[in-house]
Amino acid sequence: MLDDTDRRLLRLLQDDPARGVGDLAEHAGLSVAQAQRRLDKLKDTGVIRGTRAVIDWRAMGWTVEVSLRVTLDKTQQNAFDELLAAARKVPEVIEIQTFLGKVDVRLYVIARDMKDYQRIYRDHILTLPHIADIEALVHVATVKAEEWLPV
Template sequence: MLDDTDRRILRHYQADPEVPLSELAERAGVTGSTLTRRLERLREAGVLRGVRGVIHWPALGYEVEVSLRVTLDKTQPRAFDEFIAAAREVPEVLEIQTFLGQVDVRLSVIARDMPHYQRIYRERLLTLPHIADIEGLMHVARLKAEETLPL
């Protein structure tokens, strides 16, 4: 599906998505019209899903990150759907992942400080439906956080 030119464009694009298109074309070794045409094709194919602003949430005062591993009561037929729908409504839940195995769901939660996290945990998270077990893992350090692909 992707040829060497597409990979080269994507490699440069993901390294610096704010670069002007003329400079991106130069870096990728293509003309501006070729770049525009290929980017449009990559968007239509679902390879490029958009450009987003990444906010460093500690700079906004969110100093605590917790990963919650949740096991759901799977005797309830709609446990996954109802739990996930409710978890999406908690603004401090940044990420929801589902798994096969003992842990069904992982939530990534941020808070300003520990008292704020305790309020979120008691008032919002423990009230989520169908929780059979929940385990919190306090985030200490992010040693690698890459979103770029090795193209």
């Protein structure tokens, strides 16, 4: 269970993941050794999964985002596993989610432009196994995308 000090460390890390242990310790009212032990425990228990650089792929020239809602032909025994394995190999598929319900899988695809998206769709998406139906939702705007948790 997290206590107030753990939550304070998590808030500080979310505000600036590049902070050093010394800075975190100072702002959390801990010694460096205490802060390090708590951070190690938060990592060991899986609360902190890692620290990463978040790259804005739009700034890298990827301008098209498409969410593909995929319904599988579930009469095939390994439909999920085979589709997921094949979709993981498509570099432009940057996120894969599975669901219970009418939609089985969501593939989040990025492309440089619509011509590039058409190529990706034709050459890679349509060749994925066991697809019964695909619904494409072209992204227009992000209203809220928050990775910060209220801890």
